[in-house]
């Protein structure tokens with residue numbers, strides 16, 4: 001159950017990440033009530049948030065929420081809240097706003113969660129209000145378990161619209177869509193080309209052809225030494241002949257004896273000829 005919840009939270013946070021551009025460390029606005037609740041149940045608020053959001057968090061409290069805690073006078077809760085970063089709301093400290101008004105003023109900026117805050121609040125009214133603003137993750141403690149609310153209708157609508165626009169962007173706007181894939185393709189081919197060169201490299205100098213060349217060069221040297229081309233031709237013929245026979249040799253075992261004799265003959269023939277040549281030269 002716990003893992004299931006963690007997975008669904010991770011999924012939800014991916015939506016906030018992609019659609020609303022949330023980035024770690026997440027900035028979390030806590031209200032006075034969640035501070036007192038976690039203090040009363042000795043719940044580690046920061047650790048709970050880290051566990052629930054499975055990420056690094058930056059816990060913040062507004063001046064007005066801090067003021068609300070001072071009014072209650074719960075010293076433990078105050079000292080707990082003092083550990084958090086203070087979010088300046090620029091409301092008059094002598095005439096503080098209610099936590100709801102204060103949090104709404106910093107989260108809802110022209111109907112957008114501009115600063116990408118996650119709000120951790122025990123106040124149902126605050127959460128109800130913030131559900132209308134797309135892209136506001138809401139967290140609260142329920143029976144000493146920290147819970148993240150499912151994606152609000154407003155958030156889900158924006159997320160869906162963005163997905164659809166992404167889909168149709170490529171179909172309706174041919175210019176940007178064509179340019180972008182072309183760039184991607186070019187980069188892809190560029191990235192692919194060196195990759196293809198890698199495997200082609202060993203293919204280029206065919207090991208079989210390289211061996212042949214070496215033999216030819218040796219033969220050339222021999223022929224140059226002997227000063228006759230006919231011996232080279234004989235050798236080449238002999239080599240090709242032996243190769244053909246070797247293939248047969250692998251398939252037909254019975255003819256192997258005769259093959260060997262033939263190869264011997266060819267070798268002896270090549271050996272015999274240079275001897276004859278030397279006599280000719282003399």
Ligand SMILES: [Zn+2]
Pocket residue numbers: 062063064065089090091097102103
């Ligand atoms: Zn304020």
